[in-house]
Amino acid sequence: MNIIDRRLNPRGKNLPNRQRFIRRAKQQILESVREASSRESLREDGDSRVNIRGDSLEEPQFRLSPRAGTRFHIAPGNKRYVAGDRIPREESGGGGGAGGAGEGGEVESFEFALDRDEFIDLFLEDLELPHLMKKDFQTDDQEKLERAGYQRTGAAANLDLRLTMRLSLARRIALHRPKADEIAALEAELARAEAAGDPAAAEVAARLTRARARFGRIPFLDPLDLRYRRFAFVPKPATSAVMFCLMDVSGSMTAAMKDLAKQFYRLLYLFLKRRYRKVELVFIRHTHVAREVDEETFFHATESGGTIVSTALREMIRIMEERYPVRDWNIYAAQASDGDNMPVDNHQTVALLRDQILPLCQYYAYLEVRQEDDHLAGMSDLWRAYQRLAQDGYPIAMRRVSRRNQIYPVFRQLFSPKSETEATL
Secondary structure, rough: OOOOOOOOOOOOOOHHEEEHHHHHHHHHHHHHHHHHHHHOOEEEEEEEEEEEEHHHHOOOOOOOOEEEEEOOOOOOOOOOOOOOOOOOOOOOOOOOOOOOOOOOOOOOOOEEEEEEEHHHHHHHHOOOOOOOOOOOOOOOOOOEEEEEEEEEHHHHHHHHHHHHHHHHHHHHHHHOOOOHHHHHHHHHHHHHHHHOOOOOOHHHHHEEEHHHHHHHHHOOHHHHOOEEEEEEEEEEEEOOEEEEEEEOOOOOOOOHHHHHHHHHHHHHHHHHHOOOOOEEEEEEEEEEEEEEEEEEHHHHOOOOOOOOOOHHHHEEEEEHHHHOOOEEHHHHHHEOOOOOOHHHHHHHHHHHHHHHOOOOOOEEEEEEEEEEHOOOOOOHHHHHHHHHHHHHHOOOOOEEEEHHHHHHHHHHHHOOOOOOOOOOO
């Protein structure tokens, strides 16, 4: 289907120019959003304030230049000029320009707030999980059938006999419906009175007549007593996700390298929040030993010691087994390291990943951070070990970064619709 827009251009404006203006303004908003993201915590949930240049909000328009063309004016009389005088042209800011800035004036910025959904939609525009995912995302709530009380109509199979009989008994007691034993007793009493010629036989007969009439008017089971079990579809939350953040915090990991890792973790967390209603974070830092910590300790506390990556993987396995069963959680992991590891530990690290972690993970990303002057260094032993896993088809993605401005392009490479996950950097 082809759609042809035959609308006329707005007065003084051109549609292609307007589209270019919209694209340029949106690009500035995207850049501001990405810059704002670096100032927030991983779990930041409030509104985000972004800034764009005020001069970028002026939409281009066609205007007649005051310096060109021949013009004729009819003006009322005045005391300054007479016929034949040449009237000097007033100085202006130039043809077609958008005034208001003034010469030498500072360019003002425009600040506005984006709620969390708008912020994430802009920040993660055009991104999706690569093809290696084992399960599809459940972006919408599903529905499941649950008990929802009782109703007075329904299928016979849903009739609650116990509740129905209780209501029937309560109604008969409240309305004083005589029991069959009481009527039988009155009949026996009336027979004895008639046989003995007792004058009270007439009164007993009247009582028996009233009891039989009441017994007939008040049924044993009334339609009002019926109660059927009611079922209703209720929302079932989408499958939850847990994101494991693993990071080497030995002495070789500088504060700048940790900051690079933090930006990548933040991008992944925002991305998962866009797909899942509930996302939990688990922070595991390690040197030669590993432990679970809070976010503040994870990024800012310092430790010393060697590097043994397998300790972090064992801690992750332990936490998964205790708190995050695979049947209930989608598991994601992101590991940041400078590539250092004890050579004797590489084989054990690969075995843990291959046999216990990667079969359970939806996605495992390894980010190797380097110093800015070290971006041309060769591949580390840990990189080579992980690279063999990627080449064998295991769901692991690998990238290397050395500067802050590389984080977002690397993230887009990992999660763009056409992205391939083999290591290419």
